[in-house]
Amino acid sequence: MIGKPKRSRPKDDDPAEAQQARQVPAASDAAMERILRKTLDHLEEALPWARSLPADGRRTLEGAIRTALDDLLARLDSQGKEEGEVPSPVPAELSRSLGPHRAMELTRVILDMLEEAGRTMEAEGERSTLVYARHAATAAAGLYADLAEARSGRKAVTESRIIRHLIEKTADTRTVDDLARLGWPTEFDCFAVVGEARGNDDGQGMENARQPIHTTVAHEGGRALVGESDGLMTVLINPDRSGTPADFCASILRFYADGSAVCLGPLRHGISGAEASIGAALSTHAAAPAVADPITAALPRPLHADDLLPERALNGDRDAADQLYQEVYLSLAGQDPDGPLPTTLLTFLRSGNSLEVTAKKLGIHPNTVRYRLRRCVEVTGWDAMDPRESFVLQAALIIGRIRRSHPGAD
Template identity: 50%
Template sequence: MAEPHRTAGSGIPHPNGQSPDASDKPDSMAVPLPEPIRTLVRQAEKDLGDKLPWYEDLPQDSKQILKELIEIAIASFLTWKGRQDSLPPDTGCDSEQGMVSLPAPLEFSQVISPRQAMDVTRVIVDLLENNITVFAREGEPEDETRDTILRYAWEVAFSAATIYADLAEARNSMGTRTETLIIESLIDGSTGRQVTTGLTMLGWPADYRCFAIVGRTPRGGKTSAGIIHQRIRLTLEQAGARVLMSQHNKLVVILADMEEAGTPADLCAGLLRYFDKESPVCLGPLRHGIHGAVETIQAALNTYTVAPAAEGLSVDGGLPRPLHADDLLPERALMGDEKASDQLYQEVYKSLSNGDRNNPLLVTLSTFLVSGNSLETTARRLGVHPNTVRYRLKRSIEVTGWDAMNPREAFVLQTALKIGQIRDAQEQMQEPRA
């Protein structure tokens, strides 16, 4: 009796002594499988909905790709097993011949998640283990076939894990480059399409509330900067915030979309342990959208720059942690931060003047600040009772939130008034003469 024909590399006899013709395969990825095995695979494909809870939610084209990939995996097993069977006895599994590459990795990773890939691997292994007699070569003991199947399952699982690890690393690398590009653009004040497109690619919505954190991570410690960055990111994400992060001039620059994560101060407080204890950690103001992202990042960076000039912000003479950008408005204005100057002008000077440069609140506060913070001197210069001065100063606190009796806050107010006086003078110079 003639020896039955064996499919190349598989060691499995094919019925009728003929190799299956690719032309009789209904699928686009035609795979030459022996008829008994093809029947088993077709039945397994029909049962995918029962074995994989997520299968029915896949689009039809993804279902088709998944089925084709299962067929390719079975054909790959036949080829792999054929190579193992061809090795001399007692040589074991040859590492060069035994390595398995998961078929069509790109399509596979686009269709299902890593966890789902493991589910599919389990379906493939079950198909092999439950039909040992079909996959065994003639006269091969079942235990030997089962061992071969287990080795193959291990190879496939390892291959799938490697593919997803490589994809994750590539995506992480791409994400890191995109984040760096976005952060550097925002630092420069750029809000063009490239930036907005990058944010969309990273899953940011069109509108968001964001704030920035700027600081220096510990130097010379046992933990690498990369690990610290990952811990910062994980802490914020676990709190419910979206995160962009990049390194800029040896500083870590973080932009966080709050969503429903809490207040910026609360979120920043949970990160302080990751920053250098000898350097300031600066918190930008809460802002909206892409232009707000530029403002809060620049504010936090400028706050870090002027931090050495900050005095009187805490009882012990040190710097608060975190250091709020709004607490250093005068220092930022002095270094040329236009947003800080605008904020002081609008929130202090314009609020006090209320459209009138001779508003009593504005005049009283200005006189008080240039009179050595003396109620009596201020009252004499204005020709009013000291109680009137007290009342107007109290009202100015209600309007601006800053107390002229506090030396630090008096400096903030005086800076704001000087900015207002300069801008008023510039406006007067530009006004047409009658």
């Protein structure tokens, strides 16, 4: 127990010693008052942000400083009989209202004051004061750790709520407020990464990865939200013009389970874009088995949502079907559905991707077929000569031809 050692009782027949003993507390009180006054007078120098506080806020700070010094003196005067642990110099409620950085600055001011007070005492009193200050610093560290954990818990709840609303497409003004509280700008670009969290056997994989993901993404210059959907870890990243989605995704791949599908949604803008990117990434994960290696079951990592448009459309993803129709079919056949490019492409795909058979069916030279197919690449970005990309083109043509014959279905 921290306490001041007992002084020997002065003899009744020694009035001078008794008078000296009676004067020690008074002198100590005067010294403590000077130290307290000095600390309060220079408070704004030590804490510049205190200048902007209202009067009651300033009184709260001064009260915390006085209370810390009073607690020290009470324990010293109790001669070791004071019960209870040494408290944090800045109480929990005040720490929460000030925020972690300001609370730590105020703690430092108080500890400096206590150490200065100890230097005015005799050796044993100074030693006891230093021990008290060390205990107070330990209590403060424990309090700040608890508050940080609580803030982290509240942040995790907020992130999960945002992700849930984005998945369910129920985002509203509360979602905007939640994003602002987490430091996201009003206007932002974003993309989603979806997959099974590493080490998720106990169901804690996502929570264990949450803070490391935040740290990693922040190191790359972006910001992240982490949430869950049907057991899948969903990470929404705002790159903040600091890198490509592929770069950010590569930096967090290690937080996803080995061998599992990790799906990368497209870069989109704003809350509606966040909903679209998360939806695309989840849809890609659902369609991933269709592109697994037939022998090893291996999957590319990550799987880009735009690379699985046909599989997603076949699995009922209307957004993927719309994208194939708008970005591929209409760019190819929007002005003239029966024109030379869509006609040549469709004939080529139905002729086993043979230039000669296509040329014979159309009554043109094979070089003309080659030229038209190259034009298709320029227009759509997909190459019919590549087996995988020809499948994308074929899916787009099928969707387009069906929609063209049923225009009211849109």
